[in-house]
Amino acid sequence: MVKIWQAVVSGLSIGSIYALIAQGYYVTFITTATLNFGQGEFLMIGAMVGLTAYVTLGLPFPIALLIALAVTALMGVALERVAIRPVIRHVLSHSWVLSTLAISIILKNGAVHIWGPEQIKFPSPFGDQVVQIGNAGIFPQELFIIVAALGTVVAVQIFLKRSVLGKALMAVAHNRNAAAVMGIDVKKMVILAFALSSALAGLGGVLIAPVTFAWAYMGTVPGIKAFAAAIFGGLENPVGILIGGLVIGLGEQLFGTISSNLKEGITFLFILIMLAFRPTGLMGRRTIEKV
Amino acid sequence: MRLPILAATGPRGWAAIAVAAAVVYALPLWLDDPFFILVMQSLAYLYIVAMGIDILVGWSGQISIGHAGLYAMGAYTSALLATRAGWPFWASASTGVVFAGLTGAVLALPSLRAKGPYLAMVTLAFGFMAEVTANRWDFTGGPMGIMAIPSPRLLNGEEMDGTQYFWLIGGAAIVVQVLAANLYYSRVGRTLFAVQGSEVAAETLGVNVYGWKVLAFVLSSVCAGLGGAFFAHQNGFINSDTFVFGLSVQLLTSALMGGTGTLFGPLVGSMILNLIPTVFAHLHEYQLYIYGGIILVTIVFLPRGIVGSLLRLNAVRRLLPRPAPIAPDNSVLGELSLGAQPSVEVRDLSRHFGGIRALQNVDVTIQPGEIHGLIGPNGSGKSTFVNVLTGIYKPTTGSVHVAGREVSGTASHRMARMGVTRTFQSIRLFGDLSVLDNVMVGFHLRLKHGFFSHLFQTAGAVTEEAAYRAKAMALLEFVGIGDRAFDLAQNLSYGQQRLLEIARGLAIGPKLLLLDEPAAGVNPTELHHLSEIIGRIKQAGVTQVVIEHHMELIMGISDSISVLDFGQKIADGTAAEVQANPKVIEAYLGAPDEEDAHA
Numbered sequence: 001m002v003k004i005w006q007a008v009v010s011g012l013s014i015g016s017i018y019a020l021i022a023q024g025y026y027v028t029f030i031t032t033a034t035l036n037f038g039q040g041e042f043l044m045i046g047a048m049v050g051l052t053a054y055v056t057l058g059l060p061f062p063i064a065l066l067i068a069l070a071v072t073a074l075m076g077v078a079l080e081r082v083a084i085r086p087v088i089r090h091v092l093s094h095s096w097v098l099s100t101l102a103i104s105i106i107l108k109n110g111a112v113h114i115w116g117p118e119q120i121k122f123p124s125p126f127g128d129q130v131v132q133i134g135n136a137g138i139f140p141q142e143l144f145i146i147v148a149a150l151g152t153v154v155a156v157q158i159f160l161k162r163s164v165l166g167k168a169l170m171a172v173a174h175n176r177n178a179a180a181v182m183g184i185d186v187k188k189m190v191i192l193a194f195a196l197s198s199a200l201a202g203l204g205g206v207l208i209a210p211v212t213f214a215w216a217y218m219g220t221v222p223g224i225k226a227f228a229a230a231i232f233g234g235l236e237n238p239v240g241i242l243i244g245g246l247v248i249g250l251g252e253q254l255f256g257t258i259s260s261n262l263k264e265g266i267t268f269l270f271i272l273i274m275l276a277f278r279p280t281g282l283m284g285r286r287t288i289e290k291v
Numbered sequence: 292m293r294l295p296i297l298a299a300t301g302p303r304g305w306a307a308i309a310v311a312a313a314v315v316y317a318l319p320l321w322l323d324d325p326f327f328i329l330v331m332q333s334l335a336y337l338y339i340v341a342m343g344i345d346i347l348v349g350w351s352g353q354i355s356i357g358h359a360g361l362y363a364m365g366a367y368t369s370a371l372l373a374t375r376a377g378w379p380f381w382a383s384a385s386t387g388v389v390f391a392g393l394t395g396a397v398l399a400l401p402s403l404r405a406k407g408p409y410l411a412m413v414t415l416a417f418g419f420m421a422e423v424t425a426n427r428w429d430f431t432g433g434p435m436g437i438m439a440i441p442s443p444r445l446l447n448g449e450e451m452d453g454t455q456y457f458w459l460i461g462g463a464a465i466v467v468q469v470l471a472a473n474l475y476y477s478r479v480g481r482t483l484f485a486v487q488g489s490e491v492a493a494e495t496l497g498v499n500v501y502g503w504k505v506l507a508f509v510l511s512s513v514c515a516g517l518g519g520a521f522f523a524h525q526n527g528f529i530n531s532d533t534f535v536f537g538l539s540v541q542l543l544t545s546a547l548m549g550g551t552g553t554l555f556g557p558l559v560g561s562m563i564l565n566l567i568p569t570v571f572a573h574l575h576e577y578q579l580y581i582y583g584g585i586i587l588v589t590i591v592f593l594p595r596g597i598v599g600s601l602l603r604l605n606a607v608r609r610l611l612p613r614p615a616p617i618a619p620d621n622s623v624l625g626e627l628s629l630g631a632q633p634s635v636e637v638r639d640l641s642r643h644f645g646g647i648r649a650l651q652n653v654d655v656t657i658q659p660g661e662i663h664g665l666i667g668p669n670g671s672g673k674s675t676f677v678n679v680l681t682g683i684y685k686p687t688t689g690s691v692h693v694a695g696r697e698v699s700g701t702a703s704h705r706m707a708r709m710g711v712t713r714t715f716q717s718i719r720l721f722g723d724l725s726v727l728d729n730v731m732v733g734f735h736l737r738l739k740h741g742f743f744s745h746l747f748q749t750a751g752a753v754t755e756e757a758a759y760r761a762k763a764m765a766l767l768e769f770v771g772i773g774d775r776a777f778d779l780a781q782n783l784s785y786g787q788q789r790l791l792e793i794a795r796g797l798a799i800g801p802k803l804l805l806l807d808e809p810a811a812g813v814n815p816t817e818l819h820h821l822s823e824i825i826g827r828i829k830q831a832g833v834t835q836v837v838i839e840h841h842m843e844l845i846m847g848i849s850d851s852i853s854v855l856d857f858g859q860k861i862a863d864g865t866a867a868e869v870q871a872n873p874k875v876i877e878a879y880l881g882a883p884d885e886e887d888a889h890a
Contacts, residue, residue, distance in 0.1 A: 035408065083587065090594040094354050097411060098547060099590045101540055105583035113576070220536070224415065231412040261427040268416035268423075272401050275413050279404035 005136035007253040013142040013211070015249020016149035021204045021226035022233070022241045023153050024197035027160075029235045030173035031193040034084055034096040036076075038104025039201045040223020045107060046072045046202025047209035047218060048115050051122050061125040068206050069199045076198025079103055080191050104223075111216035119218075124210035141210045148207055150242075152200065157238055169193060225252075228271050234284025243282065303612065308469060315461035319454040328453040329525070334565040335460040336521035339467050341545040341557035343514025346471070348543065349551025350480060351507035352487025353402065354411050357418025358542045361398075361512045363425055363534035364391040365519030370437045370529055371430075380443035384520035391516020392509050399508035403501050418539050426531035436530025440523050460521050467514065468558070470746055474510075475554050477745035478731075478738055478756065481724060483507055484552070485732045488721030495681055496799055497707035497736040506742070548589045550596025552723065559597050614777050617727075619768050620761035626800060627831035632659035633694030633710070633802050635680075635834070640689035640699075642675050649675040651858045652689070657803075657836065657851075662829055664849030664866075665838045668878055671855040673838045674716060677805050680836070681713045682706040693803065708736060710802030714792035714809060716838075722781035726772065729780050729791055730763035731756075733798025766794040770824055786817035793824065803834045810841040822848055846870065854878065 021043060025035040036042065046068045053064035083099035126140035160166040171179040172189040180186050204222065205214075212218060229248045233240030248267050256263030280286055315335075319328050340362055347353050369387035372378040378386075402413045425431045432438075442450040443459065451459065474480050482503055485493045490500045523529050541564060549560025563585070571581055593600045601607050635657035642650040650672045657663045667673050678684040680691060682703040691699040693709060706712075712733075721729050738759065744752035767773040770790040775783060780791060789809055796804050806825070810818055818841070825848050828835060839845040845852065846866040854862040854869055856878040862869055869875055 029408070033407075083591075086591045087594065093407070094348075094411070095547075095590050095594060097354070097356065098540070098544055099587055102583040102586035102590065105579050105586070109577070109579035109583070224419070224536070227408075228412065228416065231409055235408060261423070264423040264427065265420055268420045271412060271416045272420070275405050275409060276401035279401075279406070279409060281409070284409075 002135040003257050004254070005134065006138065007257050008250065009136065009138050009142055009146075011250035011253030012246060013145040013149075013249070014208075014253065015229075015246040016146050016153070017204050017208050017222060017245075018226040018229040018249055019153055019242045019245025020149040020207075021201050021222065022230035022245055023156055023238065024200040025227060025230040026235065026238055026241055027156075027169070027193045028197045029230075031169065031190055032084065032088060034088065035100075035227075035230075035235075036079060036103075036194070036197060036201075037097055037100040037227075038079075038107060038223070039197070039226065040219030040221070041104040041107040041111075042072050042075060042198045042201035042219070043205035043208070043222055044111060044214075044216060044219035045075065046205030047122065047214040048111060048205075048216075049202070050206035051115075051120060051209065051214045054125075055123065065203070065206050068202050072202025072205075073195040073199040076194040076196070077191055079198065080194035084190075084194065108216055108220075115214075115216060117216055119213040119215040122209035122214045139211065141207075145207045145211070149204070152203060153238075153242060156196070156200070165192070225267055228267050231281055232271055232274055234281030236285055237281070237283040240281060240283030304469075304472075308465065311465050311468070312462070315458060315465065318461075319457050323454075325453055328457050330565065330569055332453070332457045332460050332521070332525050334561060335457065335464045336518040336525070337542070337545070337565060338464055338558055338561040339521070340515045340518035340542055341549070341561045342467055342471055343511040343518075344542055344546040345549075345551055345557045346474075346483070346514070347507050347511035348546055349553070349556065350475070350483040350487065351504060353504065353507065354543075355414040355511070356411055356536070356539050356543055357414035357416070357421070358511075358515055359534040359536070359538040360418040360421030361391050361395060361515035362519040362522070362538070362542075363421050363531075364394045364512075365516030366523040366529050366534075367425060367431055367437070367519075368516075369520035370440045370523040373440055373524070374437055380441070380524060384443075384517070384524070387520040387523075388513055388516040391519065392513040395508040395512025395515075396505060398512070399505040402508065403504055415536070415539075418534075418536060422531050422534050422536075425534060432530065434530060436528060436532075437523075438528050440527045440529065442527070443524055456525065460525075463517065463521070467517070472554060473746055473748050477748070477752065478735075478740070479506075479742060479745050481728050481731055482735065484724050484728075485721045487552075488723060489719040491683060491703070492715065492719040492721070493732065494703035495683075495707055495712050496733050496795065497704050497712075498732070499704045544586050548586070548593075548596055550593075550599030550602075553596065553598040553602060556596050556598045563597075617760050617764045617776070619765035619773070620758070621765045623762035623765045623798075624769060624831060627797065627828070627833055632832060632834055634659050635803060635836075636690075636692040637680070638690045638692075640676075640679065640691065641687045642672075642679055642684055643687045648858050650679070650686075650855075653855070653858075653860045655853050655860065655863070657834060660829070660832060660834055661850035662825065662835045662837060662848050664845040664852040665836060665855065666840070666842075666845055666852060666869075667855035670857075671878075672858040673855055674807060675858075676855065677713060677807050677836070677838060681711060681805060707799055710800065711805075712796045712799050712801045712803075713805035714789070714796055714807055716807040716811060718785075718788045718792060720780040720783075720788055720791060720795075722779065724780055725777050726767065726780050726783065726791055727760065727763050727776040729795050730766050730798050731759060733766075733795040734759045734763065736799060763794075763798065766797050767791075769797070769827070770794045771820060786813045786821075789813060789821070790824070793828075797828065797833075801833055803836070804828065805836045805838075807838050808840065809837065810839055810844050818844065 021039055024039055029035050049071045050064050050068035053059045053067045054061055083103050084096060087095035087099050124141040126144055130137040131140055160170055168184045169189045169192060171184055172186050176186055225248060229244035230241050232248060233244030251266050251270060252263050255266045318331060344358055347355055365387035368390045369383040372383035372386055398417050402410055405413050426434055444450055482498055485498060486500050486503050494500055545560035545564045546557050548563060549556030567582060568578060571578055637653060637655040640650055640653045665673050679686050682701050685700045690697055693711060721732060738755060740752040740755050764773060764776060767776055770793055772787050772790055783791060810821060813821060822844055849866055852866055852869045853860055854875050861874045861878060862872040
């Protein structure tokens with residue numbers, strides 16, 4: 001039982017990280033029908049920048065976090081300029097897959113150059129003491145991850161639904177041309193979407209690094225699993241994405257208590273089964289092609 | 292972009308094969324260096340895999356970022372059979388190819404309905420499953436992998452040396468290129484390009500799109516499996532470290548970088564990507580920067596890939612062989628009147644989308660051989676009506692009988708089999724195919740020779756293609772665009788594109804042809820031509836349904852007319868009857884008392 005409880009907490013915490021990164025896929029997908037396949041590397045950069053600010057420079061954790069968010073947001077702007085805008089009207093509809101992957105390859109190499117290939121310990125601002133809740137031993141960082149990640153997911157949704165800027169972004173998502181006619185600067189909204197998306201990944205990196213270590217190759221797997229979460233739930237449905245993240249996080253941790261082999265494979269098995277029956281995910285919109 | 296050349300074989304083709312074979316033979320003798328030979332071996336089998344990716348991505352328009360899994364399938368099957376069961380190379384490798392092909396068929400199932408990022412996810416998930424399975428399963432040797440995989444043997448029982456093994460792989464690569472070229476220029480390549488161009492349009496011409504997508508997956512997987520088997524026996528050792536996401540990305544990149552759907556793109560792309568590590572070996576630390584940079588630069592600046600971009604240069608285009616003129620075979624026009632003309636009975640037809648009632652209890656009867664006009668204001672349900680009649684939408688309630696047979700809910704490609712096809716309001720041509728090839732896709736159901744005949748270019752398949760090209764030419768001349776036969780369909784003018792859609796529809800030998808706004812965007816001169824053609828199609832004996840906003844045209848050509856408004860049929864009859872009907876006038880101009888109220 002204890003094992004199960006610990007798995008549930010770990011599952012929720014890793015799942016909320018997936019949900020957080022996947023919200024980043026959501027904002028860019030609804031605005032541009034593209035997403036950053038290098039989102040995992042932006043997570044890694046967030047963790048590494050956070051590490052440098054927090055440990056090397058000794059800045060307070062909130063400041064380090066802000067720096068990490070600012071750097072990843074700026075990189076998101078650059079990504080949009082270099083790898084999305086030039087290819088978005090391309091003859092090949094999937095050019096963006098490779099252009100964003102190319103950026104991720106370059107970032108990984110860059111991280112190895114700057115921070116080296118080793119795994120580096122990222123001390124949790126809440127210490128490494130295990131807290132006993134009932135019989136289960138839980139790291140305070142894991143609880144912090146759940147609160148911070150899910151809180152951010154909710155905050156992003158409130159931003160998109162309530163604020164003027166967020167509504168403008170949603171307007172672009174619904175109808176690019178109509179939004180432009182209403183005086184919304186579509187280009188800026190797309191840039192905003194990529195900045196937001198990348199900052200979410202950067203936040204994910206700072207949150208998860210104390211649990212996993214920080215290193216150049218830390219991002220690939222969470223990036224892909226978050227993509228799986230977004231697809232599982234339906235790329236255009238934020239609630240579906242949240243459910244997808246938590247289901248995948250819980251699934252891998254719970255099946256992980258049975259066997260570590262299952263832990264690795266279960267996510268992708270889930271996804272294949274889901275897509276075989278619902279080709280646009282759990283809560284994705286089924287489109288009827290207009291002819 | 293499928294090049295409008297007609298055949299890959301002939302003297303030029305044989306000469307090219309001879310040159311390629313000579314190069315493969317001479318390279319290892321000339322540069323007699325074990326490392327270089329190893330690099331050349333890898334290049335040759337990775338090229339085979341890239342060609343497979345191009346068939347899937349560049350021809351049929353799907354995507355895979357999990358091809359390493361299929362490559363692993365070939366490698367592990369062959370390695371296991373060779374080491375555990377002692378099978379000779381040819382047997383273990385061909386079993387590997389078959390297993391990879393079967394895996395591809397299974398992988399195709401969740402991929403059929405998934406599109407874009409969802410499809411990418413299916414293939415990605417498969418790739419990861421394969422990697423994890425290879426890494427965790429005792430049977431595949433776990434992380435230790437499989438060791439001591441024997442090299443293939445010569446006929447005399449000796450193991451091949453590096454040079455001989457390169458000749459084997461290089462020979463296989465040439466065979467793959469030739470067979471791929473056979474498919475590319477044949478019915479198979481044409482149909483896959485049509486699926487990429489427009490699934491809906493391909494369906495309405497009788498192409499079973501699902502089936503053809505499965506074929507693309509299987510062909511692609513067979514190539515991946517073959518490459519994988521060559522890899523396993525080259526190294527003598529495999530483990531899961533090879534079959535990672537990065538390899539899938541590299542393979543997809545080599546197809547895209549070279550230029551998808553250009554036949555030579557995979558070769559060029561594989562050469563570049565496989566030589567980068569060798570050329571920049573001394574810059575070891577920066578290799579990933581260079582690799583990532585090259586991907587980014589080619590994707591951004593050469594969106595059609597290297598070969599694709601070259602082909603757009605006029606200087607290069609002039610070097611390509613010109614297709615020989617084709618004498619039209621006008622018998623195809625006579626064939627249009629064959630077969631019984633159907634009557635069409637639509638009873639109580641409704642189609643709802645959520646709360647929207649696009650069609651409500653519509654009854655329409657269309658007499659054999661007539662032109663039935665369908666008019667109504669925008670949003671009145673005309674397009675939905677055509678979509679239901681051609682099997683694109685299923686009706687919510689009601690029935691459609693064609694020639695006395697209940698057809699409601701039948702898939703588009705089966706409707707085409709019954710002789711029902713259409714054109715589209717928003718033009719859906721296969722833009723990357725030539726004008727002639729667009730019509731050839733329309734002959735899909737009438738062609739008898741299948742995959743293997745085209746793979747090996749049997750005399751039967753070649754003769755059949757030539758015969759139907761002559762018929763296609765006749766249809767193009769019938770609609771008046773015979774002079775554009777070898778241009779890409781996307782380069783035609785708007786009016787010509789509409790005419791091409793009609794010619795393509797006629798190719799199936801339709802009993803019922805539905806024209807969805809054929810005059811939209813057509814200029815007055817072309818309009819006259821269009822109404823003449825519609826009249827001649829009627830004379831040939833084809834029943835037609837024409838949706839149009841252009842009243843002069845519709846009133847002039849229609850034998851009977853139905854009027855829709857807000858999803859309901861409000862009137863029918865001859866042109867004169869409909870024009871005099873007060874409900875019709877009201878639907879178009881508004882009720883008179885309403886105007887009084889405004890005044």
